[in-house]
């Protein structure tokens with residue numbers, strides 16, 4: 001698979017059991033992802049990387065609680081518990097995730113006023129992370145996505161990848177979801193409709 005990159009989304013302590021925004025079974029993806037890494041021409045890690053006063057944190061919105069939705073300049077935003085604060089242990093990759101073979105680490109969500117679920121664009125859907133150019137200049141036209149969380153950062157990344165014309169697969173056994181208010185089912189439907197291959 002000389003043209004296929006493995007995109008490993010946000011396998012960080014805060015998304016694993018015991019973390020600030022724990023995803024059920026989040027740590028279970030680690031051995032699966034480690035076993036997959038050698039099968040790809042490139043490995044890209046993403047890392048959610050927020051300033052302590054990030055606008056996606058409910059703590060920045062007096063009167064609003066985590067998991068409530070609010071309107072931002074760029075659209076509806078779910079408010080989260082404080083998580084993945086730059087340099088904190090929660091923002092570190094899971095200790096057992098193999099990172100030595102990574103070709104690239106993309107950090108996202110580092111601007112205070114805007115969240116970034118997707119590995120390609122911030123939540124305004126226009127500010128790029130640079131990942132598209134990196135993949136294109138390396139001739140990586142096919143992508144397999146794994147990691148956390150299926151219904152947020154994995155889905156947003158897969159939908160952008162498909163829209164950009166990458167041949168996009170999500171390998172669901174190596175993903176886990178937050179799944180609030182039907183968000184997992186909705187994300188799976190959207191990905192299918194966008195032509196993303198879902199492996200289960």
Ligand code: VGL
Pocket residue numbers: 009010015048080117148149150151152153154
């Ligand atoms: C994520 C919510 C907030 C994710 C990141 O990685 O799916 N979800 N920040």
Ligand code: ZN
Pocket residue numbers: 048049050056083084109
């Ligand atoms: Zn985040």
